[in-house]
Amino acid sequence: MSDDDNSPISAREAKRLFADLKAAPALVLAVSGGPDSVALMWLAARWQRSLARGPHLTVVTVDHGLRREAAREAREVKRLAAELGLPHRTLRWRGAKPKTGLPAAAREARYRLLAQAARAAGASHVLTAHTRDDQAETLLMRLLRGSGIAGLSAMARLSERDGILIARPLLDVAKSQLVATLKRAKVGFADDPTNRDTAFTRPRLRALLPQLAAEGGDVRNLARLAARLARANAAVEVLADGAERFLRVRDRGDAPHLRGARSFDASAFAALPEEVRLRLLLRAVNAFGHEGPAELGKVEALLAALDQAIAGPRTAANGRPMLKQTLAGALISLAGGRIHIAPAPTRRGKGGS
Template structure:
């Protein structure tokens, strides 16, 4: 991408659809930037979903060009998307996720660490109502934050406390041209139904509905922050560095406090909330479970000996006739090695210590466990049978699948236990660690 105009200036980005709200925000930002010596990147995402999308892009190009002729430091950057939703996937959700990803990429390419979004108080009030109607908890009712930092970009909503009427007044005062998105009149979308059918009656019956609901969202944000801080205290003595969760400290808490900690722990691991129904089931079944597993969206939770572990699921593999098992393997570099017939993938990663010399991985035999194998779990420790090593290390049966790796007659690696201490590399040797990722059959 070519460097932006005024590349020597600090740059701030504005998400610019061409609609009323983003036009007003871009206009106000460009005017202020002219006085402060800042360049403005107008980020436009062409979703390719509307018949008039090309016209909207052309309008945005003309508008930015007109403002540049006035001497304003604004330039347009656009990105075209090619969305292909799978069956059953929400096109609205897919478009939103792709839009934010595109905005982030364009902002970073332009050297802008800040992206301004044109959401106002009505948007916040609508979000609160929609989340309440969906049965959201405190985190969902929090709505949109005024400021958030994600993936190297700071997202700001400077107009979140301004009413829609104030934005409309700004547009009229400055006689701004903007585009109308026909999809905003489509009642198939929940927000449109709320905006077109519910909001007029609500605002007529309750004059201050917009401000009151937006305030409720802010209270929910504060409550959500307090719950996160409380969970951090409760998880401090229960969560290990690798993300595993000891259940005993949580189960001693009250049900509400324990569920809160479990909810926050899951969000840390998954990056998304655990559905309420899954959380309730998990909390109900965990106390009496010694070994069990639960499926969640995109992951599997496994409990063994009072420890809960989050495992992201790899791509779903269709059930097919099992091929003959691959007997040998040669590893010459770090990477992922799909082992035919073994039901999984071996992941080799470059490490500075605690690995096996790369030279010992070029001629490996893949062997099924048969009994009598001896494994040394650490330097100076005696070799013991795999059964005893599994029991001593607390490795559940479902974590013992996969092949044993031999280099000649030497047992080198065991799923669930790792590398035999007798094959660990010396300091300074090129070395790799090995991990096993079993397939998920769907």
């Protein structure tokens, strides 16, 4: 992209942004009415028109039912989409809204509805308008939560959710460039006041960005850090893949895997780097647990307990497991020099038989 964060995006730059999506049969554009998503719609429409045979585009607006202005904004998006020759749908998040964790719940609902719309439209991808600014804010939020390398990689340009690919073609673009693009095109957009509501974490961090920029932590540098961490995370994932293959090959013939469980030779496992051991454990717990993704901190504590048990006596008294505990619906045990991970028994209610 241009080094000038205040210059409009040219047709040539837009073509490069969407180049990887040219062969898709159909795309859903997630458009709320704010400047970022309206610019995504305008740029995507212009790009599609430049192609001899481009993907079919459908614009989708999700009304979370949290602001009275949202319905009017959705109608305005529909009007803009019609001017660009694009079909539009408004989807509503119905039902009771949680009293706590509202942003996260709204995000989950939005992606669920967008995935449903993509399937209905025969689309392979949902395009969102996340920008470099959003990437920097996401990095800060996860940093303050104490996320690991994977979390600090922030958002990927391409990810999968509910069987649909989520593409973020504007992830390296500054928000100011999108605003400049719309101003040059004389295209209006909505202003969502919740983006400035300090009751939520993201707006509070957004307000701190000018101070961080004065110390060298501007949006461009923070986004660059996220990209570098993503690169490191990808390398560790390759190492974890190789370690998993190594452990499985080693196990052939002397200790076949149990059906519906995973088993590692404890000594071979202990010889791996700590970050790789952590990832293998996290993968196994998430694969066989039935209570949702395991928290990183709890997996770290489990790994520490395993390391301590492996380093202790080779056998426990009476042949009982040297370690046995549950995490996220998975049962983890250390016995006979092997680590076993399997689904934990379902918890019964007090009235169960």
